[in-house]
Amino acid sequence: MIKVKINGQEQVWDGDPNLSLLWFLRDEAGLTGTKFGCGEALCGACTVIVDKQAVRSCVTAISDVAGREVTTIEGLHPTGDHPVQKAWRQVNVPQCGYCQAGQIMQAVALLTENPKPTHDQIREAMAGNICRCGCYQRIENAVHLASTGV
Amino acid sequence: MNIVTDPKTLHEFEKHSIKVEKISRRGILKGIGVAGGLVLAAPLMSRQAFAAYQTGASKMPHGVVVDPRVFVAIAPDGIVTIVAHRSEMGTGVRTSLPLIVAEELEADWSRVKVRQAHGDEKTFGNQDTDGSRSTRHYLIPMRQIGAAARTMLEEAAAKRWGVPVSEVKAQNHEVAHAASGRRLGFGELANDAAKQPVPDINGLKLKDPKDFRYLGKGQVSIVDLHDITTGKAHYGIDTRLPGMKYAVIARPPVTGGKLTSFDPADALKVSGVEKVVEVKGWPWPSKFQPLGGVAIIARNTGAAIKGREALKVVWDGGANASYDSAAYRKQLEEAARKPGLVVRKEGDADAALKSADKVVIGEYYIPHLAHASMEPPVAVANVTGDKVEVWAPVQSPGGTREDLAKTLGIPEDNVTVNVTLLGGGFGRKSKCDFVLEAALLSKAIGAPVKVQWTREDDLHHDFLHTVSVERIEAGLDKSGKVVAWRHRSVAPSIASTFAPNVLHQAPFELGMGLIDMPFEIANIQCENPEAAAHTRIGWFRSVSNIPKAFAVQSMVGELAAMTKRDQKEMLLELIGSPRIVKLDSVKDPWNYGEPYDSYPIDTARLRRVVEVVADKGKWGRDVAKGHGLGIAAHRSFVSYVATIVEVSVDDKGKLTVHQVDTAIDCGTYVNPERIQSQIEGAAIMGLSLAKYGEISFKNGAVEQGNFDSFPVIRMDESPLVTHVHIVPPSADTPPSGVGEPGVPPFAPALVNAIFAATGKRIRALPIGQQLET
Numbered sequence: 036m037i038k039v040k041i042n043g044q045e046q047v048w049d050g051d052p053n054l055s056l057l058w059f060l061r062d063e064a065g066l067t068g069t070k071f072g073c074g075e076a077l078c079g080a081c082t083v084i085v086d087k088q089a090v091r092s093c094v095t096a097i098s099d100v101a102g103r104e105v106t107t108i109e110g111l112h113p114t115g116d117h118p119v120q121k122a123w124r125q126v127n128v129p130q131c132g133y134c135q136a137g138q139i140m141q142a143v144a145l146l147t148e149n150p151k152p153t154h155d156q157i158r159e160a161m162a163g164n165i166c167r168c169g170c171y172q173r174i175e176n177a178v179h180l181a182s183t184g185v
Numbered sequence: 186m187n188i189v190t191d192p193k194t195l196h197e198f199e200k201h202s203i204k205v206e207k208i209s210r211r212g213i214l215k216g217i218g219v220a221g222g223l224v225l226a227a228p229l230m231s232r233q234a235f236a237a238y239q240t241g242a243s244k245m246p247h248g249v250v251v252d253p254r255v256f257v258a259i260a261p262d263g264i265v266t267i268v269a270h271r272s273e274m275g276t277g278v279r280t281s282l283p284l285i286v287a288e289e290l291e292a293d294w295s296r297v298k299v300r301q302a303h304g305d306e307k308t309f310g311n312q313d314t315d316g317s318r319s320t321r322h323y324l325i326p327m328r329q330i331g332a333a334a335r336t337m338l339e340e341a342a343a344k345r346w347g348v349p350v351s352e353v354k355a356q357n358h359e360v361a362h363a364a365s366g367r368r369l370g371f372g373e374l375a376n377d378a379a380k381q382p383v384p385d386i387n388g389l390k391l392k393d394p395k396d397f398r399y400l401g402k403g404q405v406s407i408v409d410l411h412d413i414t415t416g417k418a419h420y421g422i423d424t425r426l427p428g429m430k431y432a433v434i435a436r437p438p439v440t441g442g443k444l445t446s447f448d449p450a451d452a453l454k455v456s457g458v459e460k461v462v463e464v465k466g467w468p469w470p471s472k473f474q475p476l477g478g479v480a481i482i483a484r485n486t487g488a489a490i491k492g493r494e495a496l497k498v499v500w501d502g503g504a505n506a507s508y509d510s511a512a513y514r515k516q517l518e519e520a521a522r523k524p525g526l527v528v529r530k531e532g533d534a535d536a537a538l539k540s541a542d543k544v545v546i547g548e549y550y551i552p553h554l555a556h557a558s559m560e561p562p563v564a565v566a567n568v569t570g571d572k573v574e575v576w577a578p579v580q581s582p583g584g585t586r587e588d589l590a591k592t593l594g595i596p597e598d599n600v601t602v603n604v605t606l607l608g609g610g611f612g613r614k615s616k617c618d619f620v621l622e623a624a625l626l627s628k629a630i631g632a633p634v635k636v637q638w639t640r641e642d643d644l645h646h647d648f649l650h651t652v653s654v655e656r657i658e659a660g661l662d663k664s665g666k667v668v669a670w671r672h673r674s675v676a677p678s679i680a681s682t683f684a685p686n687v688l689h690q691a692p693f694e695l696g697m698g699l700i701d702m703p704f705e706i707a708n709i710q711c712e713n714p715e716a717a718a719h720t721r722i723g724w725f726r727s728v729s730n731i732p733k734a735f736a737v738q739s740m741v742g743e744l745a746a747m748t749k750r751d752q753k754e755m756l757l758e759l760i761g762s763p764r765i766v767k768l769d770s771v772k773d774p775w776n777y778g779e780p781y782d783s784y785p786i787d788t789a790r791l792r793r794v795v796e797v798v799a800d801k802g803k804w805g806r807d808v809a810k811g812h813g814l815g816i817a818a819h820r821s822f823v824s825y826v827a828t829i830v831e832v833s834v835d836d837k838g839k840l841t842v843h844q845v846d847t848a849i850d851c852g853t854y855v856n857p858e859r860i861q862s863q864i865e866g867a868a869i870m871g872l873s874l875a876k877y878g879e880i881s882f883k884n885g886a887v888e889q890g891n892f893d894s895f896p897v898i899r900m901d902e903s904p905l906v907t908h909v910h911i912v913p914p915s916a917d918t919p920p921s922g923v924g925e926p927g928v929p930p931f932a933p934a935l936v937n938a939i940f941a942a943t944g945k946r947i948r949a950l951p952i953g954q955q956l957e958t
Binding site: 050051054055057058059061062063065066067068069070071072073074075077078080107108109111115120123124127129130131132133134135136139157158159161162163164165166167168169170171172173174175 | 273274275276277406407409410411413414415416417418420422423425431456457484485486487488490491557558559560561606607608609610611637639640858862863865866867868869870891892893897898899900901902903904906907
């Protein structure tokens with residue numbers, strides 16, 4: 036039996052301990068905000084925050100987060116008004132929007148660690164998150180905006 | 186705003202629609218020679234008195250429906266609901282089309298809700314969200330729908346007040362009578378308005394564009410913005426039904442291959458795996474039908490994937506088992522060096538090339554590309570008895586419905602297609618094979634099923650962008666003027682996915698940059714030698730324009746270099762005088778399905794985007810050492826786009842894109858903010874395909890598997906800045922495409938810039954390691 040706190044709520048899992056956190060979140064816990072893009076930590080669509088760090092949930096076994104705190108896009112802010120979310124809307128970042136939950140979670144982790152990242156630091160920290168629509172310019176602007184106050 | 190995926194809710198909504206009881210629809214229709222029925226069908230569109238232009242909309246399957254009762258509902262509380270009948274994959278169409286209705290309706294956008302239509306083309310008209318067509322086909326119909334509903338509200342108010350309708354005016358969600366100062370909100374008028382006849386669309390007065398509050402302004406964010414940033418937006422992958430099972434499918438690695446045998450024992454031992462089921466495949470060429478294979482049914486997707494890894498399965502390769510990209514490239518090159526089917530001929534290019542002072546030859550290679558939308562194909566189906574309901578991210582809700590009915594052998598009325606948001610489409614999700622798989626599996630196991638494609642499935646079994654060799658021979662006279670142009674395009678056709686033995690490109694492929702080439706040259710010959718397909722070929726964002734614009738615009742750069750002229754001056758000289766290009770020698774000019782009168786090849790517009798981008802993008806500016814500027818221009822989807830790219834290449838061959846400037850003339854437009862985002866994205870996709878894009882085959886199977894072997898551009902390599910310059914339209918210029926036309930000019934502008942920076946000419950994509958020293 037694995038216990039894990041997700042967005043402040045304790046969840047239990049008694050199935051395969053190697054099941055990835057991604058599919059646990061999506062298919063078992065019904066938290067579909069976290070997206071599947073590659074399954075191999077290559078695209079960042081599945082990024083969640085585990086104890087303040089950005090983690091690719093697709094390659095993280097549910098057993099690896101036992102007893103830890105997981106935050107998904109649904110748990111970032113009760114009304115969706117985290118500064119990063121607000122910045123995203125102010126800059127009109129998304130096109131299709133599919134990768135954006137992962138992008139936002141990555142940006143939140145970046146700003147937690149480095150509240151005033153430089154241009155190059157943003158580009159480097161966000162390089163693990165693919166956006167096939169190509170919203171990078173706006174993502175960078177939104178991270179910058181969130182870091183300077185929305 | 187949440188996307189509605191439950192058709193019952195949508196049907197509920199229809200009950201509140203403005204209903205027309207007293208008018209005979211047939212009466213209206215009779216006047217214009219259309220037999221009965223409740224649908225204002227396609228022919229109406231070509232008979233509008235006031236429309237300054239005609240489009241190809243009426244030729245699309247099921248044409249256009251212009252009926253406020255279908256698209257608009259007004260609730261007593263004043264909330265206006267507008268139906269979006271096209272699919273949202275990131276272009277913003279789910280916002281733009283309803284916004285057009287709201288504009289004419291005089292609705293206050295903050296009191297508008299958008300509802301997604303299910304797949305039903307008889308009700309909504311054509312729903313194929315492809316070909317960069319939505320705004321160009323629906324600007325006028327959506328304005329008519331809004332204006333019709335506005336008129337009904339005004340008539341209701343005039344009747345209530347006992348004043349002539351000419352004295353009342355709808356404005357900002359209410360109708361006012363200026364003389365008496367009386368006002369009534371849309372909600373208060375909704376019931377009465379519903380009793381008004383739907384006005385004849387030919388007599389409707391549309392708003393004067395100077396009074397537009399939303400159109401052309403770019404102040405409105407997409408309706409899904411809040412949901413996207415909070416994880417609530419509903420994509421295909423997000424549908425969950427009670428009792429739903431999760432499936433992945435092992436498919437034959439070679440297109441057209443078959444299952445020989447399988448042993449489910451090890452797969453069934455995996456925790457969470459419940460069943461292993463064979464999936465029916467269709468013979469090659471299989472259109473949009475499933476490839477077949479073996480499905481693993483599990484309690485979650487992770488278990489299904491693990492089960493598939495444990496599955497023992499043996500395949501038979503079939504006819505395409507020897508497909509090898511290196512060998513195939515040689516075949517294409519050989520074909521391009523010999524005469525082929527002549528598809529355009531002006532003057533005598535053969536003779537002019539023979540007598541030319543100089544001949545410049547460029548042979549360009551552009552490999553297969555995968556769409557790789559961030560959301561891989563995924564669908565949920567629930568088959569109950571002789572009915573099926575699906576939830577899927579499809580660009581083709583109507584076609585999906587037809588194919589589901591055919592595949593399951595049930596009437597179309599028994600098929601419900603709920604359209605979710607699409608996590609990217611780029612043409613992949615115009616093909617509904619993944620939805621059909623879900624339906625077949627649901628039928629087989631008697632439960633709702635979600636079929637999830639992994640990234641590897643997506644790259645291995647895509648309907649790939651074609652692979653082509655484009656060979657151009659340009660002959661110059663002694664003065665350096667280009668007097669002869671022969672372009673041979675060799676590429677397997679998309680038509681090969683639908684019929685056997687297809688060896689030539691279809692008119693819609695030839696018409697994407699080959700036979701519509703706009704240069705003013707005395708002797709032009711375009712040829713299409715034969716090429717057979719060995720995998721599924723499909724539409725990829727901007728389709729055949731990618732290889733053809735790459736070749737043509739690279740050749741412009743080569744000619745500039747050869748004659749020591751500025752690239753932009755060379756380009757303008759080749760485009761030649763401002764004129765309407767005549768394609769008299771072309772059997773089927775296609776022209777993106779649009780009437781040539783409304784959408785001719787207008788070189789004045791092509792010249793203008795070149796001049797605008799050169800001006801705004803400061804063409805000819807001094808750049809640092811190791812930097813170079815490149816330019817390219819191309820007309821596609823009846824829009825005109827020119828791009829300037831500034832690159833640098835360091836001494837190790839590392840390529841950096843410093844700045845991109847793109848000018849687009851897409852005629853009358855709705856939402857410039859979304860045009861900007863599409864063009865910004867097109868630069869990224871263009872750079873991805875130029876730098877990395879390649880799907881290759883060995884022994885009939887795709888060699889790439891995920892984003893490690895099929896890289897796409899990430900933020901750290903993306904252009905440092907992209908500027909978008911929207912060329913203001915002249916009055917009444919019809920709207921044209923936006924989603925795709927930004928892609929084709931990017932790669933040639935990039936390689937022209939690389940040449941300027943390094944003197945190295947890239948003729949084969951992807952660039953890959955070619956710049957490394």
